[in-house]
Amino acid sequence: MELRQLRYFLAVADHLSFTRAARELGVAQSALSTQVARLEREVGATLLLRTSRSVRLTQAGEALRLRARSILGQVADAREELAEMGGGRRGVLRLGLTQTASRTTDVLGMLGRFHAAHPDVEIRTVADPSPVMAAAVAAGDLDAAVVGGGGPGTLPAGLEARVLLDEEQVAVLPAAHVLADEDAVPLAALLAAGPLVRFHDSSRARVEVDAALAAHGLAPGRVLEMALLEDVVRCVAHGLGVAIAPRSTVRDLGDAAGPGAVATRPLADADPRHRVSLVVHAETVTPVTQAFLASAFGAAAP
Secondary structure, eight states: OOHHHHHHHHHHHHHTOHHHHHHHHTSOHHHHHHHHHHHHHHHTSOOEEEOSSOEEEOHHHHHHHHHHHHHHHHHHHHHHHHHHHHTTSSEEEEEEEOTTHHHHSSHHHHHHHHHHHOTTEEEEEEOOOHHHHHHHHHHTSOSEEEEEOOSTTSSOTTEEEEEEEEEEEEEEEETTSGGGGSSSBOHHHHHHTSOEEEEOTTOHHHHHHHHHHHHTTOOOSSEEEESSHHHHHHHHHTTSOEEEEEHHHHHHHHHHHOTTOEEEEOBSSOOOEEEEEEEEESSOOOHHHHHHHHHHHOTTOO
16 A cells, blocks of 8 residues: 555545546546555455446445545654654753753753744753763764863763863962952962861862962862852851952852952962863764754854
């Protein structure tokens, strides 16, 4: 049984006329009759009662007409859906986000613009540490992820990164601390000023700070580790220590810790960076992911 045969039969069943059905389909009446007769042989039932003056459906023909309409409708829907998926207009975007991604980048604006242009795409987000999400993209479990880092040598093989944010990390001090009066703070002086309040060790920002300290032969003595960057800033505001944190994070969270409670100063002898990147797999970009990249970065996105 072929879709063409069902289409031909349905046209005859709707018009109850081979002549009108052939005209609608744009085929020769003889070809139409041949295909309908072949269909009847394949299903083993008479579908149409033909006379010289009329065409009527048999009981089997009535049953097949309902089935044929449903089958052809489902095929049309499937073709449309697959075409939309192939063009990135329908499907699922699986996106990983760091805890601070929505604060430090325009990722929510990017998603909003993408949703406005692709309302039939379902957006699913997860939040995990950056290394976990990068590995998930490499494994095909996520389509894309906003992660800390993204520089050369920081990602699993096969991933491509687009930098969304690249900023300095700064010394974070209680506002009344004596070092807050300095134009810039040396790393050694900062470590001597009190316990170092720092983010957990899976943070890329933390990795960059640790590398800067190691490059100067320094290691923090007393430390206080927090799970959230917000809490790092709050700890400094309450006099529990000093910190090195991304400038935008301190700017956005400083007032939440208390207006004027913390001060930031550049580091005098180091420049640990805080990078946030959107990563995708270089070889297995889905049509939906391609559409998201085009929406976020322009039509030239790979």
